[in-house]
Amino acid sequence: MKPEAHLTGLFVPLVTPFTDDLRLAPDALARLADEALSAGGARGLVALGTTAEAATLTTEEKAAVVRICSAACRAHGAPLIVGVGTNDTAAAITTLRELAGSGDVDAALVPTPPYTRPGEAGVLAHFSALAEHGGLPLVVYDIPYRTGQSLGISTRNALKHLPEVVGIKYATGAVDAAAMELLGSSTPGFAVLGGDDAVISPLLAAGAHGGILASANVRTADYAELISLWQRDAAGPARRLGAELARLSAALFAEPNPTVIKGVLHAQGRIPSPAVRLPLLAASADSVRRAADLATAGARRGVPAQRGGSSTTNVPNPTSPRV
Numbered sequence: 001m002k003p004e005a006h007l008t009g010l011f012v013p014l015v016t017p018f019t020d021d022l023r024l025a026p027d028a029l030a031r032l033a034d035e036a037l038s039a040g041g042a043r044g045l046v047a048l049g050t051t052a053e054a055a056t057l058t059t060e061e062k063a064a065v066v067r068i069c070s071a072a073c074r075a076h077g078a079p080l081i082v083g084v085g086t087n088d089t090a091a092a093i094t095t096l097r098e099l100a101g102s103g104d105v106d107a108a109l110v111p112t113p114p115y116t117r118p119g120e121a122g123v124l125a126h127f128s129a130l131a132e133h134g135g136l137p138l139v140v141y142d143i144p145y146r147t148g149q150s151l152g153i154s155t156r157n158a159l160k161h162l163p164e165v166v167g168i169k170y171a172t173g174a175v176d177a178a179a180m181e182l183l184g185s186s187t188p189g190f191a192v193l194g195g196d197d198a199v200i201s202p203l204l205a206a207g208a209h210g211g212i213l214a215s216a217n218v219r220t221a222d223y224a225e226l227i228s229l230w231q232r233d234a235a236g237p238a239r240r241l242g243a244e245l246a247r248l249s250a251a252l253f254a255e256p257n258p259t260v261i262k263g264v265l266h267a268q269g270r271i272p273s274p275a276v277r278l279p280l281l282a283a284s285a286d287s288v289r290r291a292a293d294l295a296t297a298g299a300r301r302g303v304p305a306q307r308g309g310s311s312t313t314n315v316p317n318p319t320s321p322r323v
Helices: 026-037 059-076 089-102 119-133 153-160 177-184 197-205 220-231 235-252 259-267 285-297
Strands: 009-013 044-047 080-083 107-111 138-142 165-170 191-194 210-212
Touching: 009 220, 026 044, 026 059, 044 059, 059 080, 059 089, 089 107, 089 119, 107 165, 119 138, 119 153, 138 153, 153 165, 153 177, 165 177, 191 197, 197 210, 197 220, 197 235, 210 220, 220 235, 235 259, 235 285, 259 285
Parallel strands: 009 044, 009 210, 044 080, 080 107, 107 138, 138 165, 165 191, 191 210
Antiparallel strands: none
């Protein structure tokens, strides 16, 4: 029997807020985590994902992010997933064991090994080693346009039968025959979570269990409601809300993730700065303004558009990243 990781519903991969001088802003992160799980209605959180700029965080900063997110999850009785992204199998096992030892992490989100492109047999061997030696339930992150490695149906089927693999974040950019095959072959203890924000609604309609959605940093409650609507077979309202949120997602991904998301959160007064670390550059004011307008339209259902309840959004000039 596979471990139960409760992978149903909305999981928010939180941004990592920085100050203007690019220091970690722990209080802002704690507020975002609490908002997502309380007013936002998220099922759980993801720490140290791509949206968190995990590649630019120091070891100490990563530990702080996990500590803050785990405290919020404990307070709300919510599961925490932590990103472990590496193409070094031995290093990934070490990280997994450290996370497992903390007792605060429910699962690890692990991409197919990026850049190396080890082939499908190598991917299966990688995850088999992590499952056997890592000590944590695993969510396979299938995102070929970032990793350079596509997975066939037979490999996905083999992965989901590994004893510690409890789900997949499916982010191939399409709802196609491969997606339908994945969703149509139910496996106990294995969840399919959508990871392409713009097409989450049709993926949910086809049977996905939930989503790990960067756009949900902004209108958390609406993305949680979208998942709930499809789970209740409320197709009409779900299609309408899904179309609206697809427009928001397109605006939030108009520039590299999470630059626009951070710009909107800063404009809403929810993080102290829109700053991102190199090699990312802050999003343009125009992109932030367009996304902020769409985010404000959903404030009636989600977290207030601006602290204090105001629906006015002031978009500052983007902050230039510093090194």
